[in-house]
Amino acid sequence: MVTKVALVVLVVSGAALAVPADPYRPVHPPAYHQDLMPYQFEYGVKDEYSGNDYSQNEVSDGKAVTGSYTVQLPDGRKQTVNYVADHYNGYQAEVSYYGEAQYPHEYGPPVTFKPQHGSYQPKPSYQPRPSYQPRPSYQPKPSYQPRPSYH
Incomplete structure (x- = not known):
C-alpha cells in the first residue's frame, strides 16, 4: 500500500513539474528590434513683454542624443546646459552661466505689465431671451x- 501511494505521489509530482507555469506564455518571447530613429528639433522663445527667454536644440543619430538649452534666470544670468546622453554613459551635462547675478538691496512694488492693445471690456452678464x-x-x-356607474 505504501509503495502504491509513493508511486502515485511520484507520478503526480513529475507531471506537475513537466507542465509550464503559464501555458499561454511562449517559452522564448519574440525579440523586438527597432531600427534607429534619428531626429532633430529646435525651438526658442524671446518675449520682451514678459521677459521670457529660453531655447533648446537636440540632435540624435539613434544611438546618442546631443543638445543644449538656455534659460534666462530670475537673477539676470543666462544658464546654458550642453548635454550628451546614450545607453552606455548615461546623461552627461555641462552647465555654464553668462552674466552677473543681481540682487537689489531695495525692494519696491512688484513689476506689472500694462496691456499692449487697448483695454479689456468684459461682456455684460445677462441671459439672452428668445425673440419669440x-x-x-x-x-x-x-x-x-x-x-x-349604475347601482
Whole structure:
C-alpha cells in the first residue's frame, strides 16, 4: 500500500513539474528590434513683454542624443546646459552661466505689465431671451373615459 501511494505521489509530482507555469506564455518571447530613429528639433522663445527667454536644440543619430538649452534666470544670468546622453554613459551635462547675478538691496512694488492693445471690456452678464415666445405644441388628452356607474 505504501509503495502504491509513493508511486502515485511520484507520478503526480513529475507531471506537475513537466507542465509550464503559464501555458499561454511562449517559452522564448519574440525579440523586438527597432531600427534607429534619428531626429532633430529646435525651438526658442524671446518675449520682451514678459521677459521670457529660453531655447533648446537636440540632435540624435539613434544611438546618442546631443543638445543644449538656455534659460534666462530670475537673477539676470543666462544658464546654458550642453548635454550628451546614450545607453552606455548615461546623461552627461555641462552647465555654464553668462552674466552677473543681481540682487537689489531695495525692494519696491512688484513689476506689472500694462496691456499692449487697448483695454479689456468684459461682456455684460445677462441671459439672452428668445425673440419669440415658445408654446408647447403637444396638448395631452385623457385616454381614459370613465363610464357612469349604475347601482
